Amino acid sequence: MTNRAVQDEVIRYLADASVRAQRPRGAPISSGEAAKAAQFAHFLARRYYRDRLARSFRYSHRLRMQTGRIAEEVVDGTEFDRFLTECVMGSLESAQRVGEMARAHLAAAPQPGPWWPELLDYEYAYFLQAATSEPSPRLEQPTRGVSAVCLRFTWRLPQMLLRLRAGVAIGDELQQEATLLFSRTREGRIYVVEVEPQLENIFLAVDGSRTPEQIAAAAGVVVEQALRALAVLNAIGAVVMVNPAH
Amino acid sequence: MPREPGSPARPLLARWGASALMPSFIAERLSIGTFYNPHLAEALLSEGDGVDHLSMADPPAADDTFFPTIREKFPLLLHDYLGQLADPLSDHALERARNLQQLYRGPWIAEHFQCLHTEDGKYTLDYVFPPLYTEDFLRRFVANTRRLAEFVGAPLVMENIPGFFSVEHAQMSEPEFLRRFFEETGCGFLIDVPHLWLAAHYQRRNPREYIGEFPLDKVVEIHVGGVEDDRDLGGPWVAPTRPTREILELGVWIVERAPRLRAVTVDQFSPALTADVMFESVEMTREAFGVRAAARKTA
Numbered sequence: 061m062t063n064r065a066v067q068d069e070v071i072r073y074l075a076d077a078s079v080r081a082q083r084p085r086g087a088p089i090s091s092g093e094a095a096k097a098a099q100f101a102h103f104l105a106r107r108y109y110r111d112r113l114a115r116s117f118r119y120s121h122r123l124r125m126q127t128g129r130i131a132e133e134v135v136d137g138t139e140f141d142r143f144l145t146e147c148v149m150g151s152l153e154s155a156q157r158v159g160e161m162a163r164a165h166l167a168a169a170p171q172p173g174p175w176w177p178e179l180l181d182y183e184y185a186y187f188l189q190a191a192t193s194e195p196s197p198r199l200e201q202p203t204r205g206v207s208a209v210c211l212r213f214t215w216r217l218p219q220m221l222l223r224l225r226a227g228v229a230i231g232d233e234l235q236q237e238a239t240l241l242f243s244r245t246r247e248g249r250i251y252v253v254e255v256e257p258q259l260e261n262i263f264l265a266v267d268g269s270r271t272p273e274q275i276a277a278a279a280g281v282v283v284e285q286a287l288r289a290l291a292v293l294n295a296i297g298a299v300v301m302v303n304p305a306h
Numbered sequence: 307m308p309r310e311p312g313s314p315a316r317p318l319l320a321r322w323g324a325s326a327l328m329p330s331f332i333a334e335r336l337s338i339g340t341f342y343n344p345h346l347a348e349a350l351l352s353e354g355d356g357v358d359h360l361s362m363a364d365p366p367a368a369d370d371t372f373f374p375t376i377r378e379k380f381p382l383l384l385h386d387y388l389g390q391l392a393d394p395l396s397d398h399a400l401e402r403a404r405n406l407q408q409l410y411r412g413p414w415i416a417e418h419f420q421c422l423h424t425e426d427g428k429y430t431l432d433y434v435f436p437p438l439y440t441e442d443f444l445r446r447f448v449a450n451t452r453r454l455a456e457f458v459g460a461p462l463v464m465e466n467i468p469g470f471f472s473v474e475h476a477q478m479s480e481p482e483f484l485r486r487f488f489e490e491t492g493c494g495f496l497i498d499v500p501h502l503w504l505a506a507h508y509q510r511r512n513p514r515e516y517i518g519e520f521p522l523d524k525v526v527e528i529h530v531g532g533v534e535d536d537r538d539l540g541g542p543w544v545a546p547t548r549p550t551r552e553i554l555e556l557g558v559w560i561v562e563r564a565p566r567l568r569a570v571t572v573d574q575f576s577p578a579l580t581a582d583v584m585f586e587s588v589e590m591t592r593e594a595f596g597v598r599a600a601a602r603k604t605a
Contacts, residue, residue, distance in 0.1 A: 063442040066475050067392070068424040070438075075429040088474045096471035103470075103538035108432050114577065150430055195427050247398070 074101045075149040102144045109158045109191065110135045116187035119179060119224045120166055127169035131162035131183070150193035152206050159187045173230055175215045182217050182240070185209050186252065189244040196246075196300040202275065202290055203268035208243040208298040210260055218254060245297035253296065262289045266299050331381040331413045331568075332358055336561075336597050340572040340588050342382070347372035349581035351379065356588050356599040361385040362410055363575045382410035383527075383571070384460075391450040392421035392437050400457045407458050413568070414461040414526065416496050417454070419447065419484070436467040439476045439483040448490050455493070463494035463526050468505040470539065480505075481519040494526030494566065498573065499557050500533055500544050507542065513556055518563075525564035530557050530591055531573035546576035548587045554594035561595065570595055 061069075066088050072079050073089055080098055089097045110132050114121070117131030124130050134140055139161055147154040163184045167177065192207035216234045223230050241255045241263060255263070258281060265278035276286035293299035331337060339359035342350075344367060350357060351372060359381045366373035376382075384407050389399040407415055421437035423430035437443045455462040466484060478486075488495060497520065506516040532547030549572065561567055572587045592599060 063438050063440045063475065064392070064425060064446070066473075067421050067438050067443075068426075068429075070473055071422065071424050071429050071431060071435070074431055074435075089471070090474055093471040093473070099538055099540065100470045103536060103543070104431050104433055106538060148429075149432070193430050193432070 073097060074104060077101070077144070077146050077148065081145070105144055105147055105149050106135050106140070108149055109140075112155075112187060112191040113158070113162055116190045117162055117166070117183045119221055120183055122224055122227075123172050126172045127166065129166055129169045131166060134158070134161040134165050137161075150191070152188070152192045152194055155188050155191035155207065158191065159184045162187065175220060175230060175234070178213050178215050178217065179220070179224075181211060182213070182221075182252075185211055185240075185242040186250065189242050189250045192244065193248070196297075197268070198300060198302050199268045200302065201269055201271055202266050202294075202299050202301045204263070204266050205243050205297045205300055208241070208263075210239060210241045210255065210263055212237065212239045241296075241298055243293075243296050243298035245295075249297070251296040251298070258285075259289055259293075262286055263293060263298060266290075266293075328377060328411055329379065329381050333568075336567065336595055337381070337569040338571075338588060338592050338595065338597050339380075339383070339569060340584055341385070341575040342376065342380075343575060343577070343579050343584065344370050344372070345577060346579065346581050346584055347376055349584070351375055353581070353585060354380070356585065356592060359383060359412075359569060359571070361416075361571050362406075365406060365409075377410075381412060383412040383569070384410050384415040388415070388417050388454065390421055390423060391417055391419075391447050391454065392443060393425065393446070394450050395454055400454065403454060404458045407460050412460075414463050414494060415458060416463050416465060416527070417451070418465045418467055419487075420467050434467045436469050436480070438473060439478050439480055441477055444478075444483060444486060444490075447487055451487075451491050451493060455491075461494060462491075463496040464488075465496040465498050465529070466501055466520070467498075468501040468508075470508060479519070481521070485521040485524075488521055488524040493524075495521060495524040496527045496529065497522070497525045497560060497564075498529040498531075499553050499560070500529070500531045500549075500573065503553055503556060504533065504542060504544070513552070514559060517556060517560065522560055522563040523565065525560060525567050527569045527571060528557050528560060528564075528567065529571050529573040530554055532587075544573070546574040546579045546583070548583060549590060549594075554590065557591075558594055570597075 069088055113131040121130050143157055163180050166180055188207045188209060194206050196206040197203060214235060214237055216236050216238050217240060220230055220234055239255050239260050241253050243251050261279040262275060265275045272286055272290060273283050276283045279286060290299055290301060294301045337358040339357055342360040342362050361383045363385055386406055388403040389395040418434055419436060420434045422433060422435040451462060502517050503513050506513040530549040530553055532545050532549050533542040534545035534547055535541060536543040570591055572591055574584060574587060
């Protein structure tokens with residue numbers, strides 16, 4: 061085994077609780093150091109998710125005087141302590157678990173407005189992008205980005221967020237439908253874009269097995285349209301294509 | 307595939323231009339600075355005369371309206387995540403590093419002795435983590451660092467990273483690894499004093515004796531900072547708090563052994579940092595290192 065491969069083993073040991081559970085005394089961590097390595101793994105995960113929660117649930121954070129809660133509080137709870145013994149840092153599954161903890165924690169707070177549940181859905185979807193570094197599978201056919209998700213809202217979230225940032229009241233006039241696509245590029249850049257039904261249909265038709273022609277047929281558009289849309293979705297990480305110029 | 311460094315720098319360069327007037331880095335005495343925390347930009351501009359330079363851990367955000375004025379007022383040091391030098395940097399990472407340096411134009415750029423993600427990019431620790439100190443890793447760091455420095459066209463300094471536990475397979479000590487690296491590459495040493503203090507603490511070593519084993523003659527920049535107890539580690543770790551007296555004293559002790567030293571930077575980068583703590587930390591550092599604040603020359 062090369063030195064680089066040994067280093068990868070150490071990184072896996074720290075990032076993946078299941079590796080630690082299988083090999084509590086496994087190489088290259090000596091038995092005398094295994095407990096300290098586990099402590100460090102917990103430190104890394106708690107730090108990682110605290111940071112991602114703070115970045116993602118920042119609008120609900122602005123309302124903490126009304127709600128009495130912030131998302132980061134969940135990393136100090138007993139449920140999170142249990143999660144530390146099971147998590148794989150950066151995986152979609154771990155991000156979903158922590159995101160659900162935060163959403164449930166905040167949903168139990170006094171609601172500052174009828175739009176509160178949708179704001180939490182928005183922040184949860186953003187958190188999935190921020191906390192998922194797991195690479196997307198590179199398949200022969202277009203596939204969705206591992207954390208990419210398309211959500212329909214009954215409130216106009218983009219305008220709502222501007223008002224929350226400015227401390228302006230949110231009126232009923234913002235109760236209009238909007239569909240947002242959340243994605244993350246390989247470089248870690250996060251996009252939230254409003255999409256029309258046609259682009260949403262193309263995104264939803266992507267399943268890792270359909271060819272662009274089949275995606276076009278499933279979405280009810282011509283192939284040229286589908287190819288242009290797939291290139292855009294690929295650029296923002298919502299879709300992964302081995303050969304974007306297919 | 308390895309994780310790539312973050313947002314591209316080219317749009318930033320296009321937005322703010324590469325040729326704006328910028329202040330020079332202090333040459334006649336030690337420059338005392340801190341990190342650029344965007345939420346404290348307004349305070350830096352109105353009360354930051356005691357800050358000689360700013361280290362940039364992230365590119366300025368697109369909506370950071372203060373950054374152009376910050377760049378006109380403070381010399382900037384590139385201290386971003388440029389890439390993991392245990393592996394060859396991608397063309398994207400090299401280009402990004404060069405664009406950032408063109409934006410900041412500091413006298414040197416910084417990276418870390420770290421290896422935090424797997425080669426296939428599947429796992430990352432998202433936090434500084436040291437490599438195995440072996441001949442193979444030394445070769446990798448030397449080759450990849452040379453390529454980065456050549457591509458960016460700026461001197462490079464490298465920062466030490468502490469380990470919390472020991473790993474088998476090490477073929478040399480950290481001080482030996484660093485000494486040989488600096489001799490082969492000609493890079494400068496960015497010595498992070500809290501990191502060394504922590505390493506000494508967890509190895510139950512005397513900090514001054516431990517630090518004395520490192521190649522202090524290569525030091526170009528010193529990081530000072532605070533430590534706080536962490537619940538998972540059951541002991542101290544770096545924190546965005548005021549530097550401790552002991553860490554400042556160790557820094558001053560290093561100054562006497564570091565003829566190439568040019569800058570001391572308070573290592574605080576956190577959205578939770580307050581302006582009071584930032585300015586008090588810089589002032590404590592100035593006092594400890596015997597450097598008086600100078601009137602700022604604006605561009």
